[in-house]
Amino acid sequence: MSAQRRLQVIGNHFLAQEAPQPSPESLVTRQNTAGAETSNTNTSYASVDGRPNSYGRVHGSVSREPAKWRRIPVVSREELTDVIYEKAVGEGIAKITINRPERRNAFRPRTVQELSWCFSDARDDPDVGVIILTGAGDLAFCSGGDQAVRGKGGYVGEDGVPRLNVLDLQIQIRRLPKPVVASVAGYAVGGGHILHMICDLTIAADNAVFGQTGPKVGSFDAGYGSTHMARLVGQKKAREMWFLARLYDAQEALRMGLVNTVVPLDKLEEETLVWCREMLRNSPTALRVLKAALNAAEDGQAGLQELGGNATLLFYMSEEGNEGRQAYVEKRAPDFAKFKRLP
Numbered sequence: 001m002s003a004q005r006r007l008q009v010i011g012n013h014f015l016a017q018e019a020p021q022p023s024p025e026s027l028v029t030r031q032n033t034a035g036a037e038t039s040n041t042n043t044s045y046a047s048v049d050g051r052p053n054s055y056g057r058v059h060g061s062v063s064r065e066p067a068k069w070r071r072i073p074v075v076s077r078e079e080l081t082d083v084i085y086e087k088a089v090g091e092g093i094a095k096i097t098i099n100r101p102e103r104r105n106a107f108r109p110r111t112v113q114e115l116s117w118c119f120s121d122a123r124d125d126p127d128v129g130v131i132i133l134t135g136a137g138d139l140a141f142c143s144g145g146d147q148a149v150r151g152k153g154g155y156v157g158e159d160g161v162p163r164l165n166v167l168d169l170q171i172q173i174r175r176l177p178k179p180v181v182a183s184v185a186g187y188a189v190g191g192g193h194i195l196h197m198i199c200d201l202t203i204a205a206d207n208a209v210f211g212q213t214g215p216k217v218g219s220f221d222a223g224y225g226s227t228h229m230a231r232l233v234g235q236k237k238a239r240e241m242w243f244l245a246r247l248y249d250a251q252e253a254l255r256m257g258l259v260n261t262v263v264p265l266d267k268l269e270e271e272t273l274v275w276c277r278e279m280l281r282n283s284p285t286a287l288r289v290l291k292a293a294l295n296a297a298e299d300g301q302a303g304l305q306e307l308g309g310n311a312t313l314l315f316y317m318s319e320e321g322n323e324g325r326q327a328y329v330e331k332r333a334p335d336f337a338k339f340k341r342l343p
């Protein structure tokens, strides 16, 4: 441990002991003004006596400071028009913003293509540990497919080809080996609702509105959009959401298990950053394998392939895995006998 880090840890220990202790009430789940449950926004950990436990003493609390965003205007050699892509300076957070507020951030094929490029960049960047997906402005996260460019076989881009390329994007987010957090203000409806559901976590502003509109406009998602929804909210509620195509406010979405927390609109980015920073403190491999495992429970053979890929990655990083490769390169028999067969 570096001297600087050691000093910081010792400092945190004393700070935690000497700082005014949060009251037990501030540590438990609170009621917001609407009377519904919101998760604690203090980022204190629950503790038996209201005092920070040893983890809290060592690590201190998570910063609520705004991030300093660096904009990346060109990705995959393409200038972004429909999406804003940013990375937080000095911390492993990437933010991808759907930027068509005049259409409530509806996506057209180009939007989806740009989102895919950004997610791909964030996946490949070893300094990025968590990715935020959000929408420009306060009125919408995303209102789904842009109905103005919907043709007979899908959404039509400049090349004139009809596409449903958002389905590929859903799979990309699902399989991305880093947490993806939806930060939702305003409407998350139609295909936009599916995008937030496919993200690993959803932080909702108190003005957020959720729901499927497909059956009202002649569309449906019989893939993740319905089956993953049923895993989140249960079969009855999923059928209600799709068959009636009603819209639900943020508190209702929280009660249904569609979102992780609800915060005041002006705290949305702050709270999203806190959740990201908290995850960034944790083992990236643990998060990666957990995401793959949770996916595998739902995704059949494709999910097992993803989980299996993680097992292979870890094996390639092990001495035993390298002994096999090294022996082949050196044209000798591998000595696997030296590796213990653990129970």
Ligand SMILES: CC(C)(COP(=O)(O)OP(=O)(O)OC[C@H]1O[C@@H](n2cnc3c(N)ncnc32)[C@H](O)[C@@H]1OP(=O)(O)O)[C@@H](O)C(=O)NCCC(=O)NCCSC(=O)CCC(=O)c1ccccc1C(=O)O
Pocket (backbone or CB within 6 Å): 102, 103, 104, 106, 139, 140, 143, 144, 145, 146, 147, 148, 164, 166, 167, 187, 189, 190, 191, 192, 194, 213, 214, 217, 219, 220, 221, 222, 225
């Ligand atoms: C989102 C609204 C409820 C917001 O209402 P409001 O605040 O009153 O704003 P408006 O005045 O309605 O909207 C402002 C402006 O934006 C235009 N707009 C909004 N949404 C869209 C949209 N989706 N497409 C095109 N344009 C949109 C609106 O027309 C206004 O423009 P003006 O020029 O000022 O008139 C409300 O806007 C609303 O209900 N929007 C439509 C929501 C909707 O039905 N979305 C499509 C659902 S279907 C879908 O997303 C399928 C997606 C898909 O590709 C798919 C297909 C198959 C399988 C899976 C998928 C998948 O996505 O997963």
